[in-house]
Amino acid sequence: MVDEAGRKIPLPARIDRIVTLAPNLTEIVYAAGAGDRLVGNTDYCDYPAEAKQVAKIGDTLHPSVERIIALKPQIVLVSTASQLEAFTKQLDQQGIAVYVTNPGSLEEILSSITAFGEMFGTADEANRVAGTLRKRSAGIATAIASVTPVRVFYQVADEPLYTIGREAYLTDLVKRAGGISVTADVPDAFPRFSDEAALSAKPEAIILPTGGSMGMANSSVASPLRNSPAVRNNRVYKINDDFLSRPGPRLVDGLEALAHALHPEAFK
Amino acid sequence: MSTEEKSINAGHATLRKAFSVCGVLLVMLLVVLIAATLVGSQHLPLGPSLCALTGQTDCGLSSEQRAILFDIRLPRILLAGAVGICLATAGAGYQSLLRNPLAEPYLLGVSNGAAVGTMVALVFFGTHEWSRPVMAFAGALAATFVVYRLARGRAGATPERLILAGVIVTTFLSSGIVFITTLMDATRIRSFTFWLLGDLSGTTSSLLAVTFVAAGIGVVVLALNARSLNLMMLGERDAFDLGVEVGRVRITVFVAASLLVGASVASSGSVGYVGLVVPHLVRLSFGSDNRIVIPASALAGAAFVILADTVARTIITPRELPVGAITALIGAPLFVYLLKRR
């Protein structure tokens, strides 16, 4: 197997013990039909409900190597390779494979699901789930095919003001939902955004990712946006942060929620 | 000119110098203030903006442009000014009191003390806006006394001991900050990382008022102790011998400086090096007399932070940098230079 970081991974024929180091990867493992082989995941892995019962190994950036080794996994799935070099080496020495995958778009999520299915020998289940998700996403594409795009401001945090920029997969997701992010050209994935520019942006709709496992207390519109057309026309939408901030199978739920919010007329 | 006339003029020389220095700096501050209101990530037409700033209503600005000018840009610039006043005069006060040109609220750990106070207030008394400046003040005061006690060896506080004590207090409080962030949710952690580096956006009018009141009180109290500080910066024992009530002045200046740092940190986080850069430049230009250095630092400090923040909010528009990154960029090399020159 070769992972997304281009590393060759020697894998046993059958994998029974998996550890994931990110909530989205946990969700992808369950979607691929290998959830019952998960022996360890992070403090934030809370979906599906069974994931909560799995042994916890810390969080994505601060995993406990000792606890991982004690769980005797055959493979550890991580979403970022950069900060984990020493960590990967330690696991290699223990004969534990480390597989890096960091899906950043709907397509990549779907291919991660099928790749996991192949890896774990659950290809049938994985392909079925991926197919369903693909169909749902295609359904949205059809529904909004002829709508006029709505100008959207995606508020990541209100004080100070953060939004989504050029490099965020959410900018693409907003587009698929029939919107256009007013900050689509701003460099970075999650830029700190000027109050003045926000006031001038005049979005027609505002998305507030709220709640979720990270407890986003992002419940009110930032003050420079309070006079925007979105607020005047009552077009502020709170969407579960877990649907949007976790690039996993539920991103399709996020896409549907977004599309329904932006274009209710398309789903009558 | 007769001898008598000469003496009369000389008798008021310092007062006159203070007036002319402050007059020049005030003009400079006004120019900076107006210039800063005319630039930002959104372009506003020059003429109508100037017209609107004079208080007229029919200047041809759209309601959105008026909102940018008066609701976003101006409060932020005023806050930058207040923070500059606070940090620069506090720096001048600490330097004279501790007889160390390198003393600065951020480097002494006093800013971090105020930051811990503010964070405690936010985590435990989140709903009471007043708790933030009050706790920041308490934190700054506690950090000031700890640094002072640590720095005071048998032979008095040497500059090296003082900087070392500052480093110890800063790192200790930094770990406190890390600990408190673990008690916070994700959104707050993100805004705190930004705030800790100094962030002037999104101020409220009550916080702005608190900062200005604290700045006013602090500057007046420090200025009234300026003559005593003039002697204390040349040695506490000599000052005592010449009639300065050293203990009383020390407490007064510590409390006033902590008030200044607390107010600025509660409203904008830790903007570093302002208290180092500004008094240094003021002394270089106008001499060491604190009766001039303190009011001049207040005015120059306001101009300096307004300028630094203008750079921070325009250089990578529409994104923004924390203002503390800009002040540190200017301040850290100056610190190294001052340290090497000694």
Place this chain on the structure above:
Amino acid sequence: MLKANDITVSYGERVAVSNISLELAPRRITAIIGPNGAGKSTMLRTLNGGMKPTAGEISLDGQSLVAYSRRAIAKRIAVVAQEADLRFPVTVFEFVLGGRYAWSAPGWGWETVRDVDATREVLRETQLDTLSDRLMNELSGGERQRAVLARALVTNAAVLLLDEPTANLDMAHQATILTLVRQRCDNRETSALVVTHDINLAAEFSDSVLLMKDGRGLAFGSPQEVLTPELLKEVFAVKVLVDAHPVSGAPRVTPVHEMLR
């Protein structure tokens, strides 16, 4: 007039000054001589109110020193320390003007015409008038010490306390400093107390000498009375030769070291 009445000063358990009485009369220079740790500087700091006697009393112009405010004392007693701490650039004029602190109004304390005149006069008196706009740390050691003395003189205090004022100076500058003190005492009804290690300088310039050892006063009197080989041997544990200075007639003390014999 400053008087010490049988004072004792202790740092916790350690007694630094024990049962010393001293009177500083106008026009007179008193020298305190003794080995390191004899309590000379403690004595001086106590006379100025910088330390409180654990027993006995200091009186100033007939009133107990504790009744005076810090400013009131500073108007009447001036101290010259060994070295000024100059980490900030100040001009000679600013530095000397600082001596007028006790006379200025509290708060801003803008200097008055009187303050400026007094400063100018003292700068002339100490021959620093041409240097008044120079920075203190640009001066030579001798000039700087003269400025420190000038700052004490400008207070117009009737009592001058000098703590090793000539410690780091060459011969010419030592004499300049003490000549200025002598002139001030003679012309302005001032009394002076000089703590020094330089016995010959003390013999030359002082009217009376207090010899101290281990916090106690061993002898007090004119230089001729006090600076005897017997007393000096007792205090410094060194054999000395005392003769008369060929010009001034003051006692001249020369140590006779072991290896010379």
